[in-house]
Amino acid sequence: MEKKKRRRLKPEVKGILIFLIVIILLSVSYAIYAHVTEFDYTKYLNKIVVTINETQINLKEMSYYIIKVEETGDEYARQYNPESPTQYWGIYMNEVTDSGYVSDLARDSAMSYCIRDNIYAMEAIQAGVELTNDELSDVKADAASTYANMTSQQREVTLLELVDLELIMTKEALAHKYMLFLANQESTSTLEAVTLLYDVGGDYYETLKSKYSIEINERVWKKIRPGFITIN
Numbered sequence: 001m002e003k004k005k006r007r008r009l010k011p012e013v014k015g016i017l018i019f020l021i022v023i024i025l026l027s028v029s030y031a032i033y034a035h036v037t038e039f040d041y042t043k044y045l046n047k048i049v050v051t052i053n054e055t056q057i058n059l060k061e062m063s064y065y066i067i068k069v070e071e072t073g074d075e076y077a078r079q080y081n082p083e084s085p086t087q088y089w090g091i092y093m094n095e096v097t098d099s100g101y102v103s104d105l106a107r108d109s110a111m112s113y114c115i116r117d118n119i120y121a122m123e124a125i126q127a128g129v130e131l132t133n134d135e136l137s138d139v140k141a142d143a144a145s146t147y148a149n150m151t152s153q154q155r156e157v158t159l160l161e162l163v164d165l166e167l168i169m170t171k172e173a174l175a176h177k178y179m180l181f182l183a184n185q186e187s188t189s190t191l192e193a194v195t196l197l198y199d200v201g202g203d204y205y206e207t208l209k210s211k212y213s214i215e216i217n218e219r220v221w222k223k224i225r226p227g228f229i230t231i232n
Helices: 011-037 059-080 085-090 102-127 133-149 152-158 162-183 190-198 203-209
Strands: 048-052 055-058 092-094 099-101 214-216
Touching: 048 059, 048 102, 055 059, 055 102, 059 085, 059 102, 059 152, 059 162, 085 102, 099 102, 102 162, 102 203, 133 162, 162 190, 190 203
Parallel strands: none
Antiparallel strands: 048 055, 048 214, 092 099
16 A cells, blocks of 8 residues: 655745744743743842841832932933933943943942941941931921822832831931031031042042941842832
């Protein structure tokens, strides 16, 4: 009995099938990659992102600084491209002191100012500098105003409550008071002293900072992308 001849696919049909198989495989691979690399910000809020001596700062507390850099950046982003503000965060900046993508620079800025406030707050406590009752009342009022002005997205993503803001902003206010305390001892203007000596990048601050043990959790921190977290 004569064997049936095998039906061979036409070259063009075979090519189409191979193309479809490749597309399917690529789609599956991308889905797996996206699942593995997906970063759910809210699930990481309790993760420690930086340790300063014995003080541990989690992502939830850091969210206060992320909100600040995103709000500041968003103003420029809407000026840069009102139709597509997110484009601004992908611009590569090539400045004399800092270079990098805006989103990365904003992330660095949030970390820098969080570290600064914590260091100066510690220094203030050691020096016996405290907030007065009136200053504490002002902090509570500012915290209440900040919380009231937070968008629903900011609240949902960061889970920051009023009590969290009061604690963070109290530390921030204490740090700022101590910076002014130091600056008022200089012969130059307070603003100039703060800028040149006591703020991030200032000679006094950078020397002081070097005396602290600072460990950043890069595994988590590098996943943070300001410009795409708490703003639309």
